[in-house]
Structures are given as C-alpha cells and as structure tokens.
Amino acid sequence: MRIPCPICGDRDRREFYYQGHAVMLDRPAPDTGETVWDDYLHNRENPAGDTRDLWYHDGGCGAWLVVTRNTITHEIKGVELARDAKGGAA
Secondary structure, eight states, X not given: OEEEETTTEEXXXXXXXXXXXXXXXXXXXXXXXXXXXXXXHHOOOOOSSEEEEEEXXXXXXXXXXXXXXXXXXXXXXXXXXXXXXXXXXX
16 A cells, blocks of 8 residues: 655555544543443444544654545545644544
8 A cells, every 4th residue: 555645755555654543532531430441442443434544654754644545445535734634633
C-alpha cells in the first residue's frame, strides 16, 4: 500500500506508523464501573469499508496525517494533514 503524503509525495506504507481511528473518544467519568472502563480501553469498532485513520510519517517528514481508506480494498481515498482535518481528527 502506498500513502500520498501531502508534504513528501507518494510513499510506501512502511514509512508510516498507524495510530488508529481518527476520532475523539468519550472518556468515562473516573467513578464509572470497571465494565465501562474495560470497554473504553480495550474495545474498538473494526468496520469493513471506509475509515478515517491517523498515521504518523515516521520515516519521512514527521507529519500526522488523516488517511481515508477502504479497509477491504486498501484503496486510499484521501489524505490530509491532521491539523487541517475536520470531523474528529485526534
């Protein structure tokens, strides 16, 4: 898979570090029970299809990117700098 970095251009996926979904999570209150905290810490959605993921260009410019891609085909549908991303980039 190749990721088109907005700064460096088209690069191999191995130059990047995958961070996870580019969404803000609702942190539970400190006094919430163990079950809620366990779910918050360990369970994430794993959708098939289009996702917005946060990637760090570790082997290049050091930019944080939001990559919109299809998890089935690995087609990259869009890449933007995280600082410019709209809609819940971490």
